[in-house]
Amino acid sequence: MIAHRPRAALLAVLFLLTGCGGGAAASPGPAAAPARPGTPPAPTATVRAAPARIPGLGPSTWARVPGTAGQVVVVTGRGRDSPLSTVVLYRRTPDGWQPGPAWPAHNALRGWSAHHTGGDLRSPLGVFTLSDAGGRRPDPGTRLPYHRSRGFTPHGTGFEGESLEGSFDYVVAIDYNRRPGTSPLDWTRPLGARRGGGIWFHVDHGGPTHGCVSLGEAPMKDLLRALDPALHPVVVMGDHAFLAR
Template identity: 70%
Template structure:
């Protein structure tokens, strides 16, 4: 199921201007997600909830697959802003239940509806979430998890902040990648020019090359809550675009 290829996962090299991650590791371990009933998002209570996720317009809402019962909504401050917020929503019989709002970073130059390698923008859109991994042991991920030394992240970010630990936990965003493979897989169905290696990962305190980052504790929450049986997606973009 997993196609391993060799590449270098260093944010400070020109290769990773195609995205926040990518490439295969020398050694890795892939585990399958545990079975069982889905757990509610952190902070969710059983109260009446809207049938449509707040802040999403009809076109964006329509792009969420009907079978999806979990949606990680990333709302950017503006088209050219590297700052955003993340909320995990769960669809129940009562509607969409919201978890807490988490501060996040996206790409240095904001967002693009036609992401290209090296543009330093995060891709707008709705993407499935099927695979996870990290440098650290599996914290209880429901998604298949690959542990590998290939998730090392040396160097510094755009604001001089250390990148160490950024890839302790990651969730692959299925933009220009093959679902069902390790986040380190280098396959690019749209071609290398369209970038790739777009992940949810641990925040390092500054903008990313294209990924979305949240605090380590929140990454653990996502890994333990996102359930392949509930077909999770990420809905990502700046606020005005999401309201379409």
């Protein structure tokens, strides 16, 4: 789902330089006339390479991203106390890190916390693996282990009075205070119950969350289909100032 534009551009430049045969011998054409003194050099084609490090992530944050990660989901919060954020899935390629589309998202009502606790209405800052998925609706085609269950049924309304119906149709568990390799509904809390848990990507209901990150239904399905456990996906999440450290 992530386009390799810089690579395509490079191939286009090589095609122009070598002709249709891609380097095969060609009949010599007329010699180019020598440039007159004072004539500026002809412009040369430039190819913009994908970055070696994901934009917006500073050295401290980048150091926490495992070297094995081939996919990184970056959740960038608008501010430390804001419930609004943007999600971009990056994939490592031979040319560098290639971004996918930028998806608008919600995070927790009160923003972010470096020491999340249950009920603080803040999303945990940090870098976490992505190991398991599930939902109330059938698997849309993910390569992650997928647990379908009626247990993914929310109740009540959101902070702005919006219905929560369908919010857990599709979820990806964020491995904060949980046991990877289990259903997102598993309540094992390695850090203890006080540190919260049940932090997921899930379908957006039009308002802030208790601690999760929510995306529109179409982006959630796209994310599920894109994540590949063979690429050791992780999520890097926090407000933009934290990520830039």
